[in-house]
Amino acid sequence: MNPLLAFQLRRVGRNKQYLFFTVLLPALFTIFITKIIGGQMGARPGSRRSPPR
Numbered sequence: 001m002n003p004l005l006a007f008q009l010r011r012v013g014r015n016k017q018y019l020f021f022t023v024l025l026p027a028l029f030t031i032f033i034t035k036i037i038g039g040q041m042g043a044r045p046g047s048r049r050s051p052p053r
Helices: 003-014 016-041
Strands: none
Touching: 003 016
């Protein structure tokens, strides 16, 4: 492994707040949104999410 890359990974790993807001929070947000949108894509025609007739 490149020594500079190893240094950067150690530096980021030490800063827990930076790691949370730049890696974990966006990942969780992406998973959460895709689950919601994925659930709406397979909605039944008579569900509340369908447009009015």
